[in-house]
Structure formats: C-alpha cells, structure tokens
Amino acid sequence: MNQHRATLPCRLSGLCAALILVLAALTCAFSLALPQQALARDDRRPSVLVIDAGLGDYDRAVLNWLGAETQTVAENTGLLLKTAPNAPWWPEAGGTDPAPTTFLLGAPQHRVLSSSDIAWALDRIRESGVQPRTFVVAMGATGLPLREYAQDMAPVTQSMRADLVGMAFCGTPNSGYSGIKLYPESDLWGTIADTVGLSVADLQPDSEYLAKLNAGSLPRMNKSLIVNGSVGDLAFGMTDGAGVAADFSLPPSVSSQVMTTRANVTLSQTADLTTQWKPFASSIDYPQRAVDGQLVERLSGMSSYELSSEVQSQLCEFYLSWFGDGAPVTHNSNTLALDLSGSMVDMIGPNEDKLGAAKLAAKDYLQAMRACSELAQSAPMDVSVYGFNVRIAEIAQGYDASSNGAIDGMQARGDTDIGLALERALSYMAGAPLCADKHVLLLSDGAATQGMRDAQMLAGPVAEAQRRGIVIDTVGFGEAGESNAGFLRSVSDATGGTYYQADDTYSLRVNFLKSYYASLALSLVDEELPAGAQASQGIGLIDNHTSAIQIGVVAQGALPQLTLTRDTATVDGGEYSSVEENGLLSVQYSDPPTGTYELQLNGGEGARHVFAVKLPGIPLGKPVVGEQQDFSLFLLIATGVLLVAALVGTVVLHNRKSRVGVGAVDAGARKSGKR
Known part of the structure; x- marks a missing residue:
C-alpha cells in the first residue's frame, strides 16, 4: 500500500510531463505554421510600385522606400526600376504581415516621366515573376501621368493590360496645384510641369487638362487612396503642390517642438498658405524660425514626400484592407x-x-x-x-x-x-x-x-x-x-x-x-437540392463587406418559385432584380443589408442546383494572422506556466518522498534498536 502511494506521485508527474510535451509540440507547430500561411498569402498580394517625383531627390526616395540594399531590375534611358529584399516603408502597423514586394521607378538625373514609362515599369514587374497586379504609389506630380495611364488616355492603354488594382497619390496634385494662384511668380511650377511633360497651365486647378482627366473614369476594380499632405509635412516636402524648405541647422529640441505643433494644422486643397501657415511660423518664439515666411512665399525646391508614421500607417492599412487576402x-x-x-x-x-x-x-x-x-x-x-x-x-x-x-x-x-x-x-x-x-x-x-x-x-x-x-x-x-x-x-x-x-x-x-x-x-454556394415540392438553401451571413449577391438556379424540369429571406423575414422583391431565361433563374442583389440569408424554393419539377456568389464591397479587413499569433503566444505562456508548475511539483514530491524514505529508515532503525 505504501509503495503504491509512493509511486502514484511519480506517475502523475510523468503524466504531466507528457502532457506538457504534447502542448509544447502543438504550440511550436502552430506558431511555425502561421508565418508560412502569411508568406503563402503574400505571394498572391499585389506588388507595390512607387513613382519618384523626379525633383532631384532620387537617392533619398530610394532610401525612404527601399533602404540601403537595393537591386536594379531594369534601366530605360535614364530611368531605373529598383527593388529590395526588405521594404523599410512597411510600418509596424503591418504587424506580422510581411511587406509586399516593392519597386521604385525614378531617375537619378532629371528626366521627363510619362505614362509610357509607367507602363514600361509594370511590364518589367510582370516579367520579374512576382504578382503582376500592382498597387501604384505616385509621388507629387507623377499622379498625373498615372491617371493618364489608368484612364486609357495614354498611348499604352491600361484596359488592355488590367495590371492596376489600386493607386495612392501622395502630396497629390490630383485637383491641380492650389499654390499656383497664391505664388504665381515661383519658378517651381515650371520645374514640376517639366518633370511630367506638362505646362504650368496644365497644373492650374481649373485647367482644360485636369477637366479632361476628371471627365474620364478609373478602372472598374481599382481602389484609390489620396494621402493629402498636412502642414506638418511642409517643412520636409510638399502637400497639395505647395512646398517649402526647412532650416535643419536648428537645435533638435526646437525642431521637435515645431514638428509636434504644426502637425495639428490640416491643409485642404483650398487652404491659403499665407493665412494658415505663415502666421503660425512667425509666432514661434525663438531666435531663428524653422520655416521662414520668405521661404513660404517663394516656394523653394522640394524634397521627396516625407514618409511619416501617419502616412505609412495610412498606406499600410489601406493595402491590407483591400488586398490582404490577395490581388x-x-x-x-x-x-x-x-x-x-x-x-x-x-x-x-x-x-x-x-x-x-x-x-x-x-x-x-x-x-x-x-x-x-x-x-x-x-x-x-x-x-x-x-x-x-x-x-x-x-x-x-x-x-x-x-x-x-x-x-x-x-x-x-x-x-x-x-x-x-x-x-x-x-x-x-x-x-x-x-x-x-x-x-x-x-x-x-x-x-x-x-x-x-x-x-x-x-x-x-x-x-x-x-x-x-x-x-x-x-x-x-x-x-x-x-x-x-x-x-x-x-x-x-x-x-x-x-x-x-x-x-x-x-x-x-x-x-x-x-x-x-x-x-x-467568389463562390459562396454550390449545392444540389433534391426533387420535391419545397426546399431551402442557406446563403449564409452577409455583412457590410458585401456589395452584391448573385444567385443562379437551374432545374431539371420546371423552375421553382423563389423566395429570398433575411433573418427569416421575406425580402421585398423590389430590393433585387431577377431574370428567367431558358430555364435558368438569375438574381442580382446590390448593396444587400446585413443579415443571414436563405433561399426558399417552392414547386417546380425535378432536382434543382443553386449557385450563389457575393462580391466584396468596402474593405474586407486585415487577415486575422495577428489574432492567431496572439493565441499561439497564449499557448506558449500557458505551456511555460505548466512546465514551471510541473517542475515545482516534481521537486515537492521528490522532497516528500525523500522525507518519507528518511522517516522510514529512522523508524526502521528505531525498531531495530528496540529489538
């Protein structure tokens, strides 16, 4: 009996150790599987092409977007297409999601950049073997030739290539340069216009060129983001076409103070720099202002759009929302x-x-x-x-x-x-x-x-x-x-x-x-229903990520009558359209309210087959890789706690066993002494 009691803790300890080993193995396997899933999904995601504004800051743009270690993919009469194994622009907001394959198109020396150059870069990206459907980030005035390409207003048409999934315009002149009217004497506008092969008149917000662009349409599946600059970005680069220079010789404490304050002032495309920025810059109480009012008025040369953490987060969130699950x-x-x-x-x-x-x-x-x-x-x-x-x-x-x-x-x-x-x-x-x-x-x-x-x-x-x-x-x-x-x-x-x-x-x-x-x-339902007077088929939960549902019903004989329900209530037939032709019933439902949908089929003859697909609408949301890894971390911590508990328990049991053994020896000795 005593021997059984002594061995029981040992067995329990061994059982705990085995359980801990199994948990540890599962945790490791789970943790290792997650990065592989993320990488596999990333293979399907769009590549990213950044187009440098070409205003003499090419090296800085390369460093900001690609880092110090880059590879030249192709060269075309002064234009370079570069990439890098790691993209420093991908912020911590990306979490565990790996950075997309990023390319940068620009010219070390001044060169006009046209829509045909953008098409050339996209061709080289496709030939490199990565995902050819691309998300393009246009810096400054390069947004204009990008729109020409996207809207089929260029010699090379996007519609015959279908290689754009999205565009982001940073420091955008999308609606023209509002600063031209404030500072018409600046030489900067000619430099900007020349960079993309346009005239200064084309950059005016009310120009015929922009009116023609705005009359066109973007690709049907394209998702666009306009990253409007803020006054906080002015000292580094540009926003809505208005740029200033900064005096970087100031003490860090002063520069930091100015940066913190000015970032709270938002600049819209119709803002007046003279009334919004200049008084603020003049009100700073220190011997030498970080941004001089004279520099604001004459608009000295720009540097590349500063990749602040806010801009990085916007780009990252937009990218993961629309393209996190693939191109x-x-x-x-x-x-x-x-x-x-x-x-x-x-x-x-x-x-x-x-x-x-x-x-x-x-x-x-x-x-x-x-x-x-x-x-x-x-x-x-x-x-x-x-x-x-x-x-x-x-x-x-x-x-x-x-x-x-x-x-x-x-x-x-x-x-x-x-x-x-x-x-x-x-x-x-x-x-x-x-x-x-x-x-x-x-x-x-x-x-x-x-x-x-x-x-x-x-x-x-x-x-x-x-x-x-x-x-x-x-x-x-x-x-x-x-x-x-x-x-x-x-x-x-x-x-x-x-x-x-x-x-x-x-x-x-x-x-x-x-x-x-x-x-x-995009298949949601693909089900064969047996013959019978009545049948039902669940469509499932439709949330606000769904922009439309398409349903198809084909029958072996006469088509049944169809009733669509949402949360068990009948959907009014006026909310969707349906067409019956040659024995196929097609239903189109745009912007369906959220709820759980089901099809009710009544009457008809023979077997019925139901198809349903849902089309995505607003961003689908970031994949839940981070949540899964948080759960994996929980398992890892739990395993560690169990391991420590088991070790402590083993030590305690061992000490008790030792005391029992010592006690037994002493008792035996005393017993022998009595004899």
Whole structure:
C-alpha cells in the first residue's frame, strides 16, 4: 500500500510531463505554421510600385522606400526600376504581415516621366515573376501621368493590360496645384510641369487638362487612396503642390517642438498658405524660425514626400484592407469551345440530343455572365464562343442576348480535331488583357479523330496554356468510356482546371455553370437540392463587406418559385432584380443589408442546383494572422506556466518522498534498536 502511494506521485508527474510535451509540440507547430500561411498569402498580394517625383531627390526616395540594399531590375534611358529584399516603408502597423514586394521607378538625373514609362515599369514587374497586379504609389506630380495611364488616355492603354488594382497619390496634385494662384511668380511650377511633360497651365486647378482627366473614369476594380499632405509635412516636402524648405541647422529640441505643433494644422486643397501657415511660423518664439515666411512665399525646391508614421500607417492599412487576402481579379477573359463533330447529333436521353443540350448549356453560361456584368462591383469580362470539328466555326463574341440566336444556329457534322480547338483558344487569349484571369471551357464527346494526337496536344498547346497561365476546364459528354475522359482530365490537371463529366442535359448545364462560377473565385454556394415540392438553401451571413449577391438556379424540369429571406423575414422583391431565361433563374442583389440569408424554393419539377456568389464591397479587413499569433503566444505562456508548475511539483514530491524514505529508515532503525 505504501509503495503504491509512493509511486502514484511519480506517475502523475510523468503524466504531466507528457502532457506538457504534447502542448509544447502543438504550440511550436502552430506558431511555425502561421508565418508560412502569411508568406503563402503574400505571394498572391499585389506588388507595390512607387513613382519618384523626379525633383532631384532620387537617392533619398530610394532610401525612404527601399533602404540601403537595393537591386536594379531594369534601366530605360535614364530611368531605373529598383527593388529590395526588405521594404523599410512597411510600418509596424503591418504587424506580422510581411511587406509586399516593392519597386521604385525614378531617375537619378532629371528626366521627363510619362505614362509610357509607367507602363514600361509594370511590364518589367510582370516579367520579374512576382504578382503582376500592382498597387501604384505616385509621388507629387507623377499622379498625373498615372491617371493618364489608368484612364486609357495614354498611348499604352491600361484596359488592355488590367495590371492596376489600386493607386495612392501622395502630396497629390490630383485637383491641380492650389499654390499656383497664391505664388504665381515661383519658378517651381515650371520645374514640376517639366518633370511630367506638362505646362504650368496644365497644373492650374481649373485647367482644360485636369477637366479632361476628371471627365474620364478609373478602372472598374481599382481602389484609390489620396494621402493629402498636412502642414506638418511642409517643412520636409510638399502637400497639395505647395512646398517649402526647412532650416535643419536648428537645435533638435526646437525642431521637435515645431514638428509636434504644426502637425495639428490640416491643409485642404483650398487652404491659403499665407493665412494658415505663415502666421503660425512667425509666432514661434525663438531666435531663428524653422520655416521662414520668405521661404513660404517663394516656394523653394522640394524634397521627396516625407514618409511619416501617419502616412505609412495610412498606406499600410489601406493595402491590407483591400488586398490582404490577395490581388483581386481585374478582368475575366473566357472562351467556350464546343464540339460540333457528327457524334453530337446522338441522343442523350428521351427527346434530347447532345447538340441541343450543348446549346442550352452555352446559353446558360452567357446568361450568368450577363447577370454578373450588370453588377457595378463585378470585374470587366469578355467571352468568345466557337465550335469545332475539323474547322473552327465562330459563333459569338460577347455575352449579350443576341448571341443566343447564333448558338441556336450551330450544326454538327464531321470529325473531331481537339488540337485545333486548343490552338484557337490560345489565339483568342493572346488578345486578352495581360493580367486578366484567362479561362477556357472545352466540351467534347469523344477522342480526336483528326489532327494532333493526345501526347502532341499535351506537349504543345496544353503546355503553352500552362506557361501563359490559361486555365482549361474540360467537360466529357456522354458515357465516361466514350468521352475520352482520361485525356480531358489530363488537360485540366495540367492547366489548373477541373474536369467535369456530364451524361444528360441537366448535368451538362450544371457543370457549365459550375465552371463559370468557379472562375469568379467568389463562390459562396454550390449545392444540389433534391426533387420535391419545397426546399431551402442557406446563403449564409452577409455583412457590410458585401456589395452584391448573385444567385443562379437551374432545374431539371420546371423552375421553382423563389423566395429570398433575411433573418427569416421575406425580402421585398423590389430590393433585387431577377431574370428567367431558358430555364435558368438569375438574381442580382446590390448593396444587400446585413443579415443571414436563405433561399426558399417552392414547386417546380425535378432536382434543382443553386449557385450563389457575393462580391466584396468596402474593405474586407486585415487577415486575422495577428489574432492567431496572439493565441499561439497564449499557448506558449500557458505551456511555460505548466512546465514551471510541473517542475515545482516534481521537486515537492521528490522532497516528500525523500522525507518519507528518511522517516522510514529512522523508524526502521528505531525498531531495530528496540529489538
């Protein structure tokens, strides 16, 4: 009995130690996994391109944004594109999120910077292998050629490249330089205008040039931030086009005093520097003012926009809010390649032939595109529909309703040349915007009987599609053994696509819609509902981060009646729009109020399939990596506490055991003595 009592604490101690080791291992694994997740997500985030204002402070701009260790990516007649392994501009506000890959475009010597130079830099970024969709930060007057590029007012058009996801204008002349009217005699305006190839008249807030810019529109998916300068930045650089010089020879205590006070005075684009800044500068009571009133009036040369902690935090917060989960889709380019060989006239079911089923599925695909395009929050998109046998039959360009007639006119005859169809897809995608998501959906009901063999296609057009980032989904139509499923699956696997198998009209329509909605990368619901008079499908919680919902319902027979509820209450049909066409019901709901949504389906015939996607609206918010790491830290601390407790407990138990042992020896000795 005593021996059992003595060994029990030892067992408990060993059990505690084992538990602590397990907790420590889990904590370490959890902690190590988090940075890997962040880095993996960062690979999908936009790159950052900073454009230097070119006013003679190139070296300082490089140091501010990239640091001392830089690499030259490319050079173009005096322009340098640089990058660095670590970006010092990324502030502590970024927390555990790694800094995005940052580039700086500028000229060590004076050189005019144009919109074509910006396009050149974006090309080099794309060729460097990083995320090609880019967030551009324009310093000073470089915001003007950036707007020219973004608004397709330049020789190289942004819409055919789709490489901008966002822009930030620092010290912005976005509305012209308000200081020109206050200080027209300054030589600085000519210097600024010359830097970006404009005239001083173009910099006036009411100029024809700016009116033309303001009449245009920015890319549909672009997010813009204007970092208006404050009076606190004037002594270092510029704000809204008005710059001053500072006397840095003052004692640090005085300079610090001025910096702390002046940062509280905000300067709007219509502010008068004479009334807001000059009296404040003159009121400082020390022998030599940090910013002399004369310097304000004549506007001496600028230095690069000061990267204060406030500006850094604004840029960082904006970037993580919109792009923390990755670069958004800026354009969708799609191709439908439909098998029109002679076997497509075969029956696939009672009163159903393959060609008729393909026509319905193709029209569903275009209708879903039309519905999505009506939402202002969706990315621009294009589509080409063509058929193939041993020739290419151009069916439709675009997704408007007039395409339905061309699809209905398709005829099937002849052999099958899948290689020809793949080459046609590559040819179409060559004209797509450079940074668009490129997606091909290819339907075939059998093996190629003409043209390239399977191995040749995989080594030729399929490998080229993979190299160019073109995703190919494939649909085998008919019985799996007859639709060349193995080869079609190989095509999809090689390009990051999905293989679908369809054996009747309904499954073909569902699979075409699966392919379309998956290409948006925004899928919320993709569910098959059983046949029956009534059914419900939850959409889920819609919060204020959602700008729109798109819903699609396709049925095996007659379509059911649809009722949308929010928090169990019926949503008024006037809040959303719906279109029923060819047996597909599409619902578009812009700016839905927050709540939990559900679809109620009543009536109809046969099985129903429901799709729903939600489009992001206001910033999605920073990923919760920091919170996860806080939890990991909690686990680590808890493990440490347990470890200390176990060690203390072990020592205590050991001491007790020792005392018990000593006591037993003494008792034994006394007992022996008695004997």
